[in-house]
Amino acid sequence: MPRTLIEPFRIKSVEPIRMTTRAEREACLENAHLNVFKLRAEDVLIDWLTDSGTGAMSSKQWAAIMEGDESYAGARSYFRLEAVVRDITGMTNFIPTHQGRAAERLLFGAVCKSGDLVPNNSHFDTTRANLEKLDVEAVDLVIAEGRQPSLSHPFKGNIDLARVEALLIAQGARIPFGMLTVTNNTGGGQPVSMANIRAYAALLKRYGKPLIMDVCRFSENAMFIKMREPEYANTPIKAIVQEMFSYADGATMSSKKDGMVNMGGFIVLRDDRWVETLRNDLVLTEGFPTYGGLAGRDLEALAVGLEEGMQEDYLRYRLRTAEYLGEKLDAAGIGFVKPTGGHAVYIDARSVLPAMPQQHYPAWALCNALYLEGGIRGVEVGSVMFGKRLADGTETYHNMELVRLAFPRRMYTQAHFDYAAEVMADLKQHAGAVRGVRIVKQPRLLRHFTCEMAWA
Ligand code: F0G
Numbered sequence: 001m002p003r004t005l006i007e008p009f010r011i012k013s014v015e016p017i018r019m020t021t022r023a024e025r026e027a028c029l030e031n032a033h034l035n036v037f038k039l040r041a042e043d044v045l046i047d048w049l050t051d052s053g054t055g056a057m058s059s060k061q062w063a064a065i066m067e068g069d070e071s072y073a074g075a076r077s078y079f080r081l082e083a084v085v086r087d088i089t090g091m092t093n094f095i096p097t098h099q100g101r102a103a104e105r106l107l108f109g110a111v112c113k114s115g116d117l118v119p120n121n122s123h124f125d126t127t128r129a130n131l132e133k134l135d136v137e138a139v140d141l142v143i144a145e146g147r148q149p150s151l152s153h154p155f156k157g158n159i160d161l162a163r164v165e166a167l168l169i170a171q172g173a174r175i176p177f178g179m180l181t182v183t184n185n186t187g188g189g190q191p192v193s194m195a196n197i198r199a200y201a202a203l204l205k206r207y208g209k210p211l212i213m214d215v216c217r218f219s220e221n222a223m224f225i226k227m228r229e230p231e232y233a234n235t236p237i238k239a240i241v242q243e244m245f246s247y248a249d250g251a252t253m254s255s256k257k258d259g260m261v262n263m264g265g266f267i268v269l270r271d272d273r274w275v276e277t278l279r280n281d282l283v284l285t286e287g288f289p290t291y292g293g294l295a296g297r298d299l300e301a302l303a304v305g306l307e308e309g310m311q312e313d314y315l316r317y318r319l320r321t322a323e324y325l326g327e328k329l330d331a332a333g334i335g336f337v338k339p340t341g342g343h344a345v346y347i348d349a350r351s352v353l354p355a356m357p358q359q360h361y362p363a364w365a366l367c368n369a370l371y372l373e374g375g376i377r378g379v380e381v382g383s384v385m386f387g388k389r390l391a392d393g394t395e396t397y398h399n400m401e402l403v404r405l406a407f408p409r410r411m412y413t414q415a416h417f418d419y420a421a422e423v424m425a426d427l428k429q430h431a432g433a434v435r436g437v438r439i440v441k442q443p444r445l446l447r448h449f450t451c452e453m454a455w456a
Pocket of ligand 1: 185214
């Protein structure tokens with residue numbers, strides 16, 4: 001048997017990408033105030049800023065788009081998608097939204113009150129922000145192994161059940177529900193095991209609390225379960241997914257990930273208690289309950305995408321791409337969060353720039369260098385993203401300096417990954433030439449998106 005795991009598709013439609021010269025990239029980055037978020041996408045060769053909403057749709061999805069029923073109320077496309085979602089999740093209440101954070105805002109708005117507390121393995125930024133906006137405390141309780149980048153563990157996304165129970169005992173009255181993010185994006189795209197999901201749900205149930213899952217990457221999580229949890233080795237992905245959902249009372253979804261579409265999200269709920277409030281709020285800000293901020297064609301593409309995202313040959317290839325890049329980084333002596341996650345590789349900038357002081361933002365510097373060197377765009381997950389400037393003008397720093405390279409689905413081929421690995425190995429050789437940065441201008445919140453930098 002040949003050992004190379006090939007892309008399980010052929011390409012029907014192509015989109016050119018443009019190689020720029022080093023001089024052009026220098027000018028582009030200067031114009032962007034040394035912040036890759038401010039680059040024009042067409043000046044980027046390989047865009048690994050995010051896997052969210054950036055993937056390629058299949059010919060079946062494009063065909064489904066023509067079937068979109070754009071009726072304001074009761075559209076056929078809604079009922080088609082609802083049937084698919086019900087089959088996968090086993091939940092009767094389906095509420096479409098325009099993306100994941102809208103689902104979060106609606107659900108939290110209906111269920112949480114000021115002073116509440118929500119445990120999770122790790123809250124994604126928007127999840128945390130939507131809770132904190134309501135004065136709800138968002139507590140991250142991932143297992144200790146999940147916080148050590150170089151340590152390998154099959155399920156680094158697992159939630160620490162002992163710490164959850166301690167919180168339920170001490171602060172139970174403040175907890176409206178428990179959350180669990182699959183895969184754990186903030187912790188490196190790491191999976192949660194079925195055993196952990198099952199035990200967490202049972203624990204919450206003993207204390208009368210529902211489990212709400214953040215299921216953006218549920219298919220990737222299911223594939224990890226199949227590969228790493230022995231009793232599931234012969235279980236079909238869809239059955240694993242259905243079992244994962246069977247432990248939850250509800251879920252929020254960003255369809256821009258494992259939904260395989262460019263825009264969309266939803267809420268599902270097993271029982272009816274919050275549904276009326278949610279649908280009323282939905283009409284106010286998203287749209288009528290049968291489209292929730294989306295076009296009929298979006299609902300059709302998602303109905304097909306959800307099923308395609310669960311195909312095993314696709315998932316095997318998907319997880320292999322990240323692992324493959326990891327092997328090449330290892331060979332070049334570049335550190336990263338281990339094992340590689342489902343949708344991304346998180347490079348440890350300190351392994352490339354060990355001498356750069358933290359006040360020169362090494363992960364940001366590496367991000368810029370990847371663009372200058374090879375036209376590759378990633379995201380800093382370090383002290384610009386998580387540090388703060390205090391009132392007295394001093395800066396706080398993050399404990400890790402990572403660069404996330406997140407892979408759009410079905411979009412880049414093995415040659416793109418080989419190219420990126422070469423760029424990184426070259427960079428490591430010439431690390432002395434990589435320049436640090438300082439912040440010249442920053443907003444108060446979420447500064448990484450819009451801050452302006454200068455060379456340190
Ligand atoms: N939950 C998780 C775990 C996410 O990764 C995201 C988005 C959201 C919720 C919000 O969904 O973008 O549709 O509103 N993550 C993207 C990323 C933005 O780049 O990781 P959304």
